[in-house]
Amino acid sequence: MSAARPQIDDPFGGGFPAGDEFELTPQALAANPNRPDLQPPAPPLGVSEPLFGEADAFEPADPLASPEDGYEPLAAAPGPAVRPPTGAEAAHQAPIPRITVHIFCQKSSTAALVDQASRDRRLARASTLVRPGGLAAAVEFYQNEPTPSLVVVECTEPKEVLLGLLDSLAEVCDPGTKVIVVGAANDIALYRELMRRGVSEYLTPPLQPLQLISAITTLYSDPTAPFTGRQVAFVGVKGGSGASTISHNFAFALSERMQANTVMVDCDLAFGTAGLDFNQDPLQGVANALNQPDRLDSTLLERMMVRCNERLSLFAAPASLDEDYDFPAEAYEEVVGKIRSTAPFVVLDLPHLWSGWMRRLLLSSDDVVLVATPDLASLRNGKNLIDLLRAHRPNDSAPRLVLNQVGAPGRPEIPVKDFGEALGVVPALVLPFDPKLFGKAANNGQMISEVSAKSKASEGIDYLAQLISRRDPVRVAKRGGLSSLFRR
Numbered sequence: 001m002s003a004a005r006p007q008i009d010d011p012f013g014g015g016f017p018a019g020d021e022f023e024l025t026p027q028a029l030a031a032n033p034n035r036p037d038l039q040p041p042a043p044p045l046g047v048s049e050p051l052f053g054e055a056d057a058f059e060p061a062d063p064l065a066s067p068e069d070g071y072e073p074l075a076a077a078p079g080p081a082v083r084p085p086t087g088a089e090a091a092h093q094a095p096i097p098r099i100t101v102h103i104f105c106q107k108s109s110t111a112a113l114v115d116q117a118s119r120d121r122r123l124a125r126a127s128t129l130v131r132p133g134g135l136a137a138a139v140e141f142y143q144n145e146p147t148p149s150l151v152v153v154e155c156t157e158p159k160e161v162l163l164g165l166l167d168s169l170a171e172v173c174d175p176g177t178k179v180i181v182v183g184a185a186n187d188i189a190l191y192r193e194l195m196r197r198g199v200s201e202y203l204t205p206p207l208q209p210l211q212l213i214s215a216i217t218t219l220y221s222d223p224t225a226p227f228t229g230r231q232v233a234f235v236g237v238k239g240g241s242g243a244s245t246i247s248h249n250f251a252f253a254l255s256e257r258m259q260a261n262t263v264m265v266d267c268d269l270a271f272g273t274a275g276l277d278f279n280q281d282p283l284q285g286v287a288n289a290l291n292q293p294d295r296l297d298s299t300l301l302e303r304m305m306v307r308c309n310e311r312l313s314l315f316a317a318p319a320s321l322d323e324d325y326d327f328p329a330e331a332y333e334e335v336v337g338k339i340r341s342t343a344p345f346v347v348l349d350l351p352h353l354w355s356g357w358m359r360r361l362l363l364s365s366d367d368v369v370l371v372a373t374p375d376l377a378s379l380r381n382g383k384n385l386i387d388l389l390r391a392h393r394p395n396d397s398a399p400r401l402v403l404n405q406v407g408a409p410g411r412p413e414i415p416v417k418d419f420g421e422a423l424g425v426v427p428a429l430v431l432p433f434d435p436k437l438f439g440k441a442a443n444n445g446q447m448i449s450e451v452s453a454k455s456k457a458s459e460g461i462d463y464l465a466q467l468i469s470r471r472d473p474v475r476v477a478k479r480g481g482l483s484s485l486f487r488r
Contacts, residue, residue, distance in 0.1 A: 096216055098125045100148035104141075106134035110154050110182060110207070117209040120395045121363055122217065135165045135181075142172040150216065154182040159190055166197060178219055182207070209395045229263075229340040232468060233365035235350040236372070237381040242404040243371035244268070244349050245438060246431075246461065248277045250369075251347040252447045253465035255312035259474040261343040263305065265315040265336065267361070268351035269325040272317030279445025282306040285316040286335070290327040293334040301342055315339060329357035336361060345469065363392050367468050368399040369428075374406055374413040382423055400428040400468070408433040428467060429460050 105111040111130060118128040129148075131137060135155035153169070155162045162183065169179070178200040183190070186204045194202045201215045234250070236243030244266075251264040266274035269287055274280075284304040289296055305313040340346050348361060362368060370385055372378035382401070389399050401423065403416060420427050434457060441451045449458040466473060 096123055096126050096213075097220055098127075099150055099220065100127045100129070101150045101152065101216070102129045102131070102138070102148050103152040104131050104134050104138040104154060106132075106154045106156055113207055113209055113212065114152075116394055117212045120209065120213055121393060122213050126216075135162070135169065139165055139168045139172065142169070147172070147174045147177040149176075150178045150180065150219070152180045152182065152212075156184040159185065159187070162190075163193065163197075166194070166199070170198070180212075180215060180219075213395065227341055227344075228337075229342070229344045229346050230367070230469075231336070231340060231346050231348065231365045232367045232369065233348040233350055233362055234369045234371060235362065235385070236352045237370050237385055238373065238375075238378045239352045241352075241371045241373050241378065242431075242438075243352070243369075244273050245277065245442070246371055246402060246404065247347055247349040247369070248274055249448050249458075249461045250465055250468075251312060251345075252308075253449065253462050254345050254347070254469055255309060256449070257462050257473045258465055258469050258471045259311065260345050260469060260471065261311045262345045262347060263313045263315060263339055263343045264308075264347050264349070265339060266317040266349050267332075268349065269317045270319065270321055271351070272319050272349065273442075274314060274349060275316040275319060276445060277442060277447070278308045278314055280306050280308065280314055280316060282314070282316045285318060287318045287323070287325065289315070289335045289339075290325075290331045293331045293338075296335065296338045298342070301338060305342075313343070327357070329355075329360050332357040333360055333364070363389070367397065369402060369464075369468075370399050371402045371404055372419075373404055374416065374419055376414070379414060379419060379422055386423055386425060398425060400464070401425045402429045402431065402464070403427045404431045405433045406430055429464050431457050431460055 103114050105114060111132070114128070114130055117123065118126075118130075131141065133140075135153040135157075138151060138153045151169075151173070155165060157165070162181075166179075166181070173179070179198070180201045180203065181194060181199050182203045182205075184205065191202050200219050203211060203215060232250075234243045234247035248264060251262050254260045254262045264274060264278075266272035266286060275282065282304075289301070289304055305315050308314050336346070336348070348365065350358060350361060368389060370382055372382050386399055389396075401420070403419065406413065406416065414422075416427060416430055434455070437448065437452055437455055437457060440446075441448050444451070448455065448461065452458060462473060
């Protein structure tokens with residue numbers, strides 16, 4: 001179900017004062033008082049229950065792995081240590097349920113922010129209504145109207161006026177309605193007072209769309225729900241670009257170099273090569289799960305997956321033409337959702353095709369990696385995919401672009417710099433044409449790092465794993481010298 005666009009009863013030009021845009025600076029975001037250590041104490045004596053209901057993002061620079069004039073195919077050099085994602089970036093873990101959200105804004109900048117947030121994929125099932133007038137307008141509106149699941153009100157008035165209007169809003173709010181207040185004062189005492197009165201969250205400017213989305217997600221998150229891992233989708237913009245090989249090696253790098261538990265899911269049911277690349281021949285896999293998505297539980301998932309190493313599990317494709325594999329998009333979403341509860345990272349190897357389930361998995365992924373070769377067909381297809389992702393994922397990180405098979409002898413190519421400029425994306429990684437290395441790894445059922453750990457391709461894939469996982473590689477100490485004398 002697509003997200004409902006906000007309905008505006010009155011033009012914002014007449015309902016909001018001009019010149020009130022917030023300054024969106026990372027330094028100001030750190031001043032937000034919404035911290036776990038500021039949880040309010042129990043309500044004071046005389047207040048038996050609250051007035052209301054129950055109570056970029058970091059983006060490391062993507063290096064362009066080629067000179068401006070001509071290029072030498074190189075893997076991007078590993079950058080500095082990458083810090084973990086912020087709380088706003090973690091909003092991917094819990095999509096918001098089917099609720100109705102009414103938002104009363106005072107400023108045009110807040111209305112624009114709400115409009116951007118309402119088009120986010122995490123709010124796809126929520127219905128959003130935007131009105132001007134702020135908290136005072138909300139009090140007047142609900143005199144004769146029922147309150148929805150969530151009310152977000154903006155109020156830039158002084159503390160006394162804000163608290164008085166909140167008391168009036170509490171008198172007309174239905175039981176169970178949650179309230180988020182967007183204020184102007186970064187005041188801890190005010191924050192605690194609002195919490196005592198039953199306000200669910202208090203946000204202060206400057207605001208970002210992910211802040212609002214994260215606040216709503218936190219309110220409706222189920223503490224008993226299973227953990228949700230990060231979903232990373234790899235797709236080739238053209239057949240034969242090498243997306244499957246890179247996704248398999250990426251998953252291996254996550255498990256070995258980043259020491260992260262990872263599940264590799266081969267979604268190319270008819271022609272998938274994950275089983276070959278990992279030298280595995282499982283009896284069950286993705287097709288079995290899609291046949292019975294309702295019956296999947298942790299025990300059955302464990303049986304269907306095969307262990308490739310201590311931290312990497314494989315959900316293989318049958319790679320057979322005996323069936324048509326005509327599964328609905330809902331089955332793919334349900335199966336992938338359950339797989340995400342088993343590991344911090346789930347890597348999807350998506351085939352080069354276009355269908356309803358393919359589109360849903362691509363748009364619902366936390367990170368998307370497009371693999372292309374430096375030719376005209378890849379340029380056209382890559383442009384179409386990037387435009388689609390930007391339109392439907394306005395608050396997510398931009399898709400990563402990997403240019404593969406660069407420098408093939410005798411093949412005319414579009415220069416790396418020109419390719420990236422045409423797409424408006426700086427390639428995250430440029431991999432050289434190395435048929436001997438990749439062919440040996442494929443024929444042996446090994447990963448690139450197992451064949452040649454010091455190769456440019458291996459170092460580049462490790463860098464990509466570090467970039468997306470936001471983790472530092474774990475260095476395994478090697479024993480040597482006298483220590484080997486005492487080993488048993």
